[in-house]
Amino acid sequence: MSLLTxxxxxxxxxxxxxxxxxxxxxxxxxxxxxxxxxLEMGVVEGSEVQILHVAPWSQDPIxxxxxxxxxxxxxxxxxxxxxERVQS
Amino acid sequence: xxxxxxxxxxCGKTSLFNALTxxxxxxxxxxxxxxxxxxxxxxxxxxxxxxxxxxxxxSLDSRTPDEEITREVILGRxxxxxxxxxxxAVLDATNLERNLALVLELKALQVPMVIALNMxxxxxxxxxxxxxxxxxxxxxxxxxxxxxxxxxxLDPLIQAAxxxxxxxxxxxxxxxxxGSEVRARFNEVDRILRVCVTQASRPSExxxxxxxxxxxxxxxIVVLGVTLALMFQAIFSWASVPADWIELGVAAFGKWVGTxxxxxxxxxxxxxxxxxxxxxxxxFLPQILILFAFIYALEDSGYLARAAFLMDRIMSKVGLQxxxxxxxxxxxxxxxxxxxxxxxxxxxxxxxATILVTPLTTCSARLPVYTLLVGAFIPEQKVWGWLGLQxxxxxxxxxxxxxxxxxxxxxxxxxxLRGPKPMLLMELPTYKRxxxxxxxxxxxxxxxxxxxxxxxxxxxxxxxxxxxxxxPQTSDxxxxxxxxxxxxxxxxxxxxxxxxxxxxxxxxxxxxxxxxREVMVSALGxxxxxxxxxxxxxxxxxxxxxxxxxxxxALSLIVWYVFAPxxxxxxxxxxRETNSWRWTGFLLLYLTxxxxxxxxxxxxxxxxxxWGY
Numbered sequence: 001m002s003l004l005t006x007x008x009x010x011x012x013x014x015x016x017x018x019x020x021x022x023x024x025x026x027x028x029x030x031x032x033x034x035x036x037x038x039l040e041m042g043v044v045e046g047s048e049v050q051i052l053h054v055a056p057w058s059q060d061p062i063x064x065x066x067x068x069x070x071x072x073x074x075x076x077x078x079x080x081x082x083x084e085r086v087q088s
Numbered sequence: 089x090x091x092x093x094x095x096x097x098x099c100g101k102t103s104l105f106n107a108l109t110x111x112x113x114x115x116x117x118x119x120x121x122x123x124x125x126x127x128x129x130x131x132x133x134x135x136x137x138x139x140x141x142x143x144x145x146x147s148l149d150s151r152t153p154d155e156e157i158t159r160e161v162i163l164g165r166x167x168x169x170x171x172x173x174x175x176x177a178v179l180d181a182t183n184l185e186r187n188l189a190l191v192l193e194l195k196a197l198q199v200p201m202v203i204a205l206n207m208x209x210x211x212x213x214x215x216x217x218x219x220x221x222x223x224x225x226x227x228x229x230x231x232x233x234x235x236x237x238x239x240x241x242l243d244p245l246i247q248a249a250x251x252x253x254x255x256x257x258x259x260x261x262x263x264x265x266x267g268s269e270v271r272a273r274f275n276e277v278d279r280i281l282r283v284c285v286t287q288a289s290r291p292s293e294x295x296x297x298x299x300x301x302x303x304x305x306x307x308x309i310v311v312l313g314v315t316l317a318l319m320f321q322a323i324f325s326w327a328s329v330p331a332d333w334i335e336l337g338v339a340a341f342g343k344w345v346g347t348x349x350x351x352x353x354x355x356x357x358x359x360x361x362x363x364x365x366x367x368x369x370x371x372f373l374p375q376i377l378i379l380f381a382f383i384y385a386l387e388d389s390g391y392l393a394r395a396a397f398l399m400d401r402i403m404s405k406v407g408l409q410x411x412x413x414x415x416x417x418x419x420x421x422x423x424x425x426x427x428x429x430x431x432x433x434x435x436x437x438x439x440x441a442t443i444l445v446t447p448l449t450t451c452s453a454r455l456p457v458y459t460l461l462v463g464a465f466i467p468e469q470k471v472w473g474w475l476g477l478q479x480x481x482x483x484x485x486x487x488x489x490x491x492x493x494x495x496x497x498x499x500x501x502x503x504x505l506r507g508p509k510p511m512l513l514m515e516l517p518t519y520k521r522x523x524x525x526x527x528x529x530x531x532x533x534x535x536x537x538x539x540x541x542x543x544x545x546x547x548x549x550x551x552x553x554x555x556x557x558x559x560p561q562t563s564d565x566x567x568x569x570x571x572x573x574x575x576x577x578x579x580x581x582x583x584x585x586x587x588x589x590x591x592x593x594x595x596x597x598x599x600x601x602x603x604x605r606e607v608m609v610s611a612l613g614x615x616x617x618x619x620x621x622x623x624x625x626x627x628x629x630x631x632x633x634x635x636x637x638x639x640x641x642a643l644s645l646i647v648w649y650v651f652a653p654x655x656x657x658x659x660x661x662x663x664r665e666t667n668s669w670r671w672t673g674f675l676l677l678y679l680t681x682x683x684x685x686x687x688x689x690x691x692x693x694x695x696x697x698x699w700g701y
Contacts, residue, residue: 020490021267030508033151037513039270040147042186047274052296053397056233061400061410061512063303067185070299070516075404077511 092172118380338367365550407501418447450489465632
C-alpha cells in the first residue's frame, strides 16, 4: 500500500486522494476536527489534487487545488491526506 | 415575511444582499457575540421582505462563531432571531463541485429553499454548460441564475422565494454529520454534476497567472512589501490632507461658536471642552476610513488571504496565525479597527492572543506625543552625515512598536494562552474586482459608528477632563491649573510616578491621556500654560519642556507611551470583542506593568549615568 501523502507531492504533480484520515495513528479530537474540516472544504476521497504554490522560506504552508478551489494548509495537516500519483 | 441568504464564503452572498437591499440595511452585532448581523429589506411589489445575510459557511457543522450562528438561525434555535421562512442558497456557479454539497445538507433539513446560481456570467465565460432543468429535477429545488454585482436575475428569484411560503416540516432533529455522511454528500454532488453538466467550467486563468507572481516565493514578498508601503503612505501622508481640513474646520467652528457666547464657564465648556475634545478625535476619521478602504479592497479582491498565506510561517513562529497580520498592520493607524479586524480569525484562542497584543503596535495617536518629545529632546544632528538623529529615534520607536507585539504574543502563547499550534486551513478565493457598492456601504457604516462614538463616549470624557482641569476656580473667579482637580489627582499619584521621573504635572497630563493618547499634548500645553493648538504652539511647548525636564524624564515618558494602555476606547473595544471583563482587565494590567517597568528601567538607568540632572 502506498504511503504517499499530499505533503510529499512536488508542486504541479497530479494526484488523486485515496484517504483522508489517520488509519495508523491514535486520533485526537483535534485531528478529528481537522479531518472533518478538510472533508467539508472538499478534500474528499476520489478528488484530484495538486500543489500549486509553496510559501516562501520553508516551503510551508502549501496551496493546493482541489475541486476547483485553492486551499492553503500546512504540510503537517496535508500529511493526513493519502494520495496516489496520476498520469496527466 | 423573511428570507435568509446562505452560502459558502466568497460565493457572492454579500453582493447579492447589497443588490437586493441597497442602502436599506442595518448592520449590528448578534447579542453576546461579535458576529456581524446584517439585515435588510426589499420593498419591491408585495409586502416588505426581510432579508438576513447569514455568515458564510462550508457546512452546518460549525467551526467558528460565525458558522454556528448560521446554523442556529436556520434551525430557529437562535434566541431573539425569528427563524427565516425561506432560505436562498447562494451558489458560486464557477465552483459547483463544492457549493452543491451545502445545498444537499440544507435540503436534508426540509426547509423551503430556492437557489441563486450566482456569478453565472463568469461561469459561462469559463465554459460552463449546464442543464438547469435537470439540475432542478435532481435537487427538487428551483434554480435561478443571477449576477449579483450587476443586479441581474433578482426579480424571478425573489418572486419564487415569496411564493414558497408553506408550512414547514420539523428541522429540530439536526445532528452533526459523520465523516462518511460528508463523503456521501460529495459523491452525490459528483453524480448530479455528471447528469446536469455537459461542460465543466475551467479554473480562472487570471487567478492562476496572478498567483504565479503574487504567491511566488520572491515576487510575492516584493508585492506584499509594496502593498504595505502604499498602505502606510496612504495612512500617514494622504490622510493628513483631509485631517488638516477637519482640524481647520473644527478650529473655525470653535471660534464661531465662541462669538455666540460671552466669556464664562458655558463658553469654556462648549469651546474648550466639547468642540476641542471631540475635534481632537475627529481628525483621525480620514485615517480610519482610508485604512478601512484598503482592508476592504484587499479582503474583497482576495489578496488578504494570500498575504496571510505568505506570512503564515513568520506569524506561527510567535504563535499567531497568518491572518493576524492584518489586525497588526491596521493597528499602526489605530488599535480599534485592528481589534475589529481580528474577527476573521476562527480560533478563539488565536483571536484573543491577537487582540491582547495589538495595542502594543505604534498607533497614529502616539505620533503627536512622539513628535513633541523627540523634537524637544533629541538634538537635530546628522548621523553619518545624512541621517537625521530625530528621524532615527522615531524609526526606533516604530521598531519597538513592531517587536513588542510579536514578543508579547510569543510570551502569551507560552503562558496564559498555551494551546495547540493554530491550524491553518483557508481558502484562497478567486480574485475579483472589489465591489464599489460594498465599499461605499462599508465606509458609510464606519463613519456612522465613529461619529456615534465621538458624539457619546468621547464627548462625555472631554467634558469630564475640561471640568477636572478648570475647577475649582480660585476666589477671584480665574482658572488656576495648579489648584484644579486634575492637579490634585496629579499630586496624589506623584509618589507612584516619581521613580519613573514624572512629577505631578506629567501625572495630570497622563490622566486625560487615558481618554485618547494625543490629548496628552494639549494637556501638557494646559499644564505649562502654552496654547498648543496655536500655530507654532507645539514648538514653544517643546522648548518649555526641554528647559524643565531632564532627558531621562523625557525618554522615560516616551517609553511609557510605547507600552501603556493609554486609550479608553481601545479598552472598550477589547471588552466588546472579547466579551470578557477578565481579559480586558488582564490587558490593562499587563500593559501597565510592562510600561511601568520599562519606564522605570529607562529613568533609573539614565539617571545612573548622569542624564537625570
